[in-house]
Amino acid sequence: MTRSSLPHSRRGALPEAEAHCEGFRQTREAQRLALVEDYVELIADLIAEGQEARQVDIAERLGVAQPTVAKMLARLAESGLISRKPYRGVFLTEAGEKLARESRERHEVVEDFLKMLGIDERTARIDAEGIEHYVSAETLEAFRRALIKGIPGKG
Numbered sequence: 001m002t003r004s005s006l007p008h009s010r011r012g013a014l015p016e017a018e019a020h021c022e023g024f025r026q027t028r029e030a031q032r033l034a035l036v037e038d039y040v041e042l043i044a045d046l047i048a049e050g051q052e053a054r055q056v057d058i059a060e061r062l063g064v065a066q067p068t069v070a071k072m073l074a075r076l077a078e079s080g081l082i083s084r085k086p087y088r089g090v091f092l093t094e095a096g097e098k099l100a101r102e103s104r105e106r107h108e109v110v111e112d113f114l115k116m117l118g119i120d121e122r123t124a125r126i127d128a129e130g131i132e133h134y135v136s137a138e139t140l141e142a143f144r145r146a147l148i149k150g151i152p153g154k155g
Contacts, residue, residue, distance in 0.1 A: 034133035037103040038062065039072055040081055043090055044100035052089030106140060107132040113143040116151060 046053040059069045076082040081096035111128035
């Protein structure tokens with residue numbers, strides 16, 4: 001299939017370079033922060049469940065190797081988001097707790113919005129795990145408004 005035979009699905013002309021660049025910049029920033037947010041959110045969840053947030057538990061729940069977790073925990077400590085104590089688990093700093101709360105709130109809004117659209121609970125949870133990192137404040141606010149108002153004709 002040649003490029004000229006591909007269906008054209010883009011709406012209108014390309015945006016101005018500066019505006020186009022901004023979308024890609026925001027996506028790269030979201031990708032950079034996504035892992036950090038996933039880690040602090042999981043650490044907060046483990047602690048809230050009455051468990052210690054241990055490296056082995058974090059690795060198991062994220063499906064990654066312990067050395068990968070060790071590297072990220074070092075980054076989080078350098079960033080002031082976690083503290084570690086010898087022979088103990090990982091603890092969130094005040095900044096880490098704030099980031100975990102914000103990430104959890106975004107996740108819940110996105111997940112609830114998807115469920116309101118009729119997406120099953122499991123799929124909504126999984127999809128929200130990715131979308132939460134990329135949704136803008138404006139879109140998130142629109143999701144909140146839609147959740148309050150509901151979908152016309154649904155229910």
